[in-house]
Structure formats: structure tokens, C-alpha cells
Amino acid sequence: MTLPNSSAIDGSPDRPVRIGLLGCGTVGQAFVRTISGQGETIARASGRRLEIGPILVRDTSKPRDGIDLRQLTTDPQDVLRDPTVDLIVEVMGGVEPTGTYLRQALQAGLPVVTANKQLLSRHGAELLALAQSSGTELRFEASACAGIPVIKVLRESLLAAEIFAVTGIVNGTTNYILSEMSRGGMSYADALAQAQALGYAEADPSEDVGGADAAAKMAILASIAFHTNVHFDDVPFEGIDGLHGEDFDLAKDLGFVIKLLGVARLVDGGISVRVHPALVPESHRLAAVRGADNAVLLESGTVRQIMLVGPGAGGTETASAVLADVLSILGTAQGSFLQNALADAGRPLLSPDQTESAFYVRLRVVDRPGVLARIATVFANSGLSIRSVIQRGEGDGARLVLVTHMGSEARMNAALDAMRDMEEVRGEPVLLRLLAEEGA
Numbered sequence: 301m302t303l304p305n306s307s308a309i310d311g312s313p314d315r316p317v318r319i320g321l322l323g324c325g326t327v328g329q330a331f332v333r334t335i336s337g338q339g340e341t342i343a344r345a346s347g348r349r350l351e352i353g354p355i356l357v358r359d360t361s362k363p364r365d366g367i368d369l370r371q372l373t374t375d376p377q378d379v380l381r382d383p384t385v386d387l388i389v390e391v392m393g394g395v396e397p398t399g400t401y402l403r404q405a406l407q408a409g410l411p412v413v414t415a416n417k418q419l420l421s422r423h424g425a426e427l428l429a430l431a432q433s434s435g436t437e438l439r440f441e442a443s444a445c446a447g448i449p450v451i452k453v454l455r456e457s458l459l460a461a462e463i464f465a466v467t468g469i470v471n472g473t474t475n476y477i478l479s480e481m482s483r484g485g486m487s488y489a490d491a492l493a494q495a496q497a498l499g500y501a502e503a504d505p506s507e508d509v510g511g512a513d514a515a516a517k518m519a520i521l522a523s524i525a526f527h528t529n530v531h532f533d534d535v536p537f538e539g540i541d542g543l544h545g546e547d548f549d550l551a552k553d554l555g556f557v558i559k560l561l562g563v564a565r566l567v568d569g570g571i572s573v574r575v576h577p578a579l580v581p582e583s584h585r586l587a588a589v590r591g592a593d594n595a596v597l598l599e600s601g602t603v604r605q606i607m608l609v610g611p612g613a614g615g616t617e618t619a620s621a622v623l624a625d626v627l628s629i630l631g632t633a634q635g636s637f638l639q640n641a642l643a644d645a646g647r648p649l650l651s652p653d654q655t656e657s658a659f660y661v662r663l664r665v666v667d668r669p670g671v672l673a674r675i676a677t678v679f680a681n682s683g684l685s686i687r688s689v690i691q692r693g694e695g696d697g698a699r700l701v702l703v704t705h706m707g708s709e710a711r712m713n714a715a716l717d718a719m720r721d722m723e724e725v726r727g728e729p730v731l732l733r734l735l736a737e738e739g740a
């Protein structure tokens with residue numbers, strides 16, 4: 301098969317590599333700025349000059365810094381069918397029509413770089429297979445943790461390292477909010493408003509605070525780490541919007557901080573991937589990751605632990621990852637093994653019921669002799685052992701916090717159901733999971 305465009309990249313070093321851009325918002329404009337600002341460095345390091353060709357946007361009349369308005373178009377075919385374009389950079393976001401555009405580009409043999417977690421976490425396996433069958437490349441470093449080069453590390457440096465756990469703080473907005481709630485005793489609403497004022501949170505923050513953004517990133521990271529296709533729908537997620545200020549104080553008393561974690565683990569040959577708030581021991585490396593930073597802890601049989609920390613968002617930071625992918629494509633021969641990052645190892649995906657955690661349970665109970673013993677019996681009957689208990693009087697009742705040793709989610713759910721049926725228990729029990737040394 302003739303691949304007219306991809307072969308052009310291997311052409312004369314004197315000819316600039318021409319990039320067709322899909323989208324020119326925060327990341328797209330930062331990408332254009334980076335290419336013009338670092339042109340000499342890029343040319344020296346890669347031996348090639350990069351040039352921006354046609355740019356797809358929705359509205360050509362919007363002012364855009366440093367962009368020649370004649371390059372803008374609202375017709376995707378002006379970019380996808382331009383015979384002078386060597387490579388597509390997609391920074392428009394969304395699942396459709398973006399997926400259709402990328403399929404067309406890949407089918408035509410054009411290499412594609414994308415920052416799109418929504419698309420990759422749903423159609424990554426199919427798009428990678430299409431890239432491979434078309435003899436071209438699809439790269440997506442910026443789709444998870446923006447400026448942190450975690451995908452390249454997993455895909456290349458740690459390809460054979462037998463990764464068994466990926467634990468991440470993969471959403472900067474929620475980490476900023478949780479850091480403020482822990483540090484200053486701020487309410488969730490105030491911390492969110494502050495994050496919005498500082499530009500860390502969108503006007504509509506639901507994707508971030510509800511956990512969907514982190515779930516998309518964890519689907520991508522788990523797929524690469526475990527060589528198995530993990531779809532966004534395979535990742536159960538909980539956000540931080542239901543957390544209460546009192547749990548931050550109680551967690552502190554117990555020696556923990558609360559983080560929104562993505563936890564992907566190999567368990568008996570199966571894969572468990574989840575996103576939920578978790579109690580992290582104050583001494584743990586992830587507890588020290590504060591503000592809008594992201595961090596990913598990779599655990600492997602060969603290299604033990606590697607932690608990558610850095611900016612998880614921002615136009616310039618994300619554009620840096622996009623540019624790194626473009627340069628990797630220039631430096632990588634077509635058809636190499638690196639395109640097999642999502643090759644299916646046939647591992648089963650586990651349901652949340654099969655996964656194990658240690659748990660923190662907060663209850664309001666009537667203040668009556670024997671209540672604690674009855675609650676302890678519920679835990680024992682469900683096969684969960686208790687590690688520590690805090691009991692505090694509160695008006696005519698008491699507040700009980702129990703921290704368990706490791707146990708299955710199914711056992712914990714059985715204990716919760718039994719406690720809901722107890723007349724001594726008031727209201728809904730609050731459940732959080734712990735990041736234990738042996739996993740969350």
C-alpha cells in the first residue's frame with residue numbers, strides 16, 4: 301500500500317515537516333507559540349524544522365495570539381486532505397467529530413498526535429490498531445497527566461518491567477481543592493470557588509470533581525501499563541463532591557490525608573482500575589503532592605517504585621508533551637514495536653467487588669452501652685477486622701470512626717447493609733478507602 305503522507309516525513313531533511321492542526325484553543329495556541337519560539341532548538345535537536353499548516357477551528361473570527369488568520373479554516377477536509385500536510389496534531393477535544401477526523405487521517409497513513417483523553421479512553425485500542433494497519437503512528441502523551449512524560453516511560457522505558465500497580469493523583473483541580481481543605485480547614489465550596497478564581501477549575505467543574513476526568517486518564521494509563529484494553533466504562537469512579545470537612549479532621553487525627561486517587565492494580569492476573577477519594581498515610585510519597593500538581597507512582601517487580609510528579613494541566617505544559625510526541629514520531633521508524641503498546645495480553649478486568657482495600661467508616665450512633673460491641677460484631681460477621689476506632693460524644697449521640705484491615709469490597713458492602721438496618725445507627729455511614737502500604 302502506498303502511504304503518501306507518512307513517507308514524506310522520512311523525506312529530505314531540508315524540507316520542513318508540515319503540521320495540520322485540529323483545534324487552536326489553550327493547547328493549540330501554546331503549541332504554535334512553542335514551535336515558533338523554540339524553532340532553532342527543535343531544528344538543532346531533531347534535524348528537522350517544523351511548520352504549522354492549515355488549522356481547523358469553529359470560529360475563524362476569534363482573536364488568536366501569533367496565528368496567521370489565513371491558516372484558519374472551519375472545513376476539516378482543508379486540513380485532512382491537504383497534500384502538503386505530513387502529520388496531524390489534534391487538540392480540539394471531544395469524542396465526535398474528532399474520532400471521525402482521526403480515523404480518516406490514520407487511514408490515509410498520516411501520523412497523529414493527540415491530547416484527547418475522552419477519545420483515547422473510549423476508542424484508543426481501535427485507533428491504535430488502525431494506525432498499525434495503516435503503517436503509521438498514533439501518539440497521546442498529553443492525554444494523561446499533560447506535562448508528565450508518563451506514557452513514554454511506561455511505553456518505552458518500562459515496557460518489560462512487569463508493572464503491577466499504577467497509583468496516581470491524576471487530576472490537578474481536585475488535588476488543589478483537597479490540599480486547601482486539608483491545609484486551611486476550608487469548606488469544599490470555598491476551595492472550589494478559589495480554584496475557579498485561580499483558573500485551576502473550569503466554570504463547569506463536574507468532570508473534574510466528579511472523578512470522570514481521572515477515570516479517563518486511569519483507563520489510558522492502565523491500558524498501557526498492563527497491555528490490556530481498559531475502556532473508560534470499565535473504571536468505576538467516585539469524586540470529591542461528597543466529602544465532608546469533618547473527615548479531613550478525623551483523617552488527620554488518624555495520621556492520614558485525603559487524596560483523590562486513581563488505583564490500577566494487577567490482582568491474581570486480573571486488572572482492577574478505580575478512582576475514589578482515599579486516606580493516604582501522611583508519610584506516604586503521594587501525601588506530599590500538593591496543589592495542582594499530578595503524580596504517578598509506578599510499582600514493578602524489577603524497578604520497585606518510580607514516582608513521576610509534575611504539572612497535570614496548562615497550555616504550555618500540555619503543548620510540551622504534544623511537541624515531544626511529534627519529535628518522537630520524527631525519530632521513530634515506522635512499524636516499530638512501540639506501536640504495540642495496547643497489544644492485548646488477555647487479562648480479565650475485575651469487578652469492584654473482587655478488589656481489596658482497607659476502609660475508613662464514619663457513623664453516627666445513639667449513645668448507649670453495647671453499641672460499639674454490636675458494630676464490632678457486624679464487622680466480624682462480615683469477615684472484616686478492625687484496626688482502630690475513634691469514638692466521640694456528639695450531643696445525644698456519638699460519632700464512631702472505624703478503620704479496618706484489608707478486606708474485599710463485597711464484605712464491606714455487606715457490613716454497610718447490616719449497619720443501615722441497625723436502629724442504633726443514624727443516617728448514612730460514610731465510607732472512604734485507605735491507601736495501605738500493600739495497596740488501596
Ligand SMILES: NC(=O)c1ccc[n+]([C@@H]2O[C@H](COP(=O)([O-])OP(=O)(O)OC[C@H]3O[C@@H](n4cnc5c(N)ncnc54)[C@H](OP(=O)(O)O)[C@@H]3O)[C@@H](O)[C@H]2O)c1
Nearest residue numbers: 323324325326327357358359391392393415416613614618
Ligand atoms: N488545557 C489543558 O490544560 C489540557 C491539558 C491536557 C489535555 N488537554 C486536552 O487538549 C485538548 C484541547 O484542550 P484545550 O484546553 O486547548 O481546549 P480549548 O481551549 O477549548 O480549544 C479547543 C479548540 O478546538 C476547536 N474545536 C472544538 N471543537 C471543534 C469542532 N467541532 N470543529 C472545529 N474546531 C473545534 C476550538 O475552536 P474555536 O477556538 O473556534 O472555538 C478550539 O480552537 C482536549 O482534548 C483536552 O482534554 C488540555
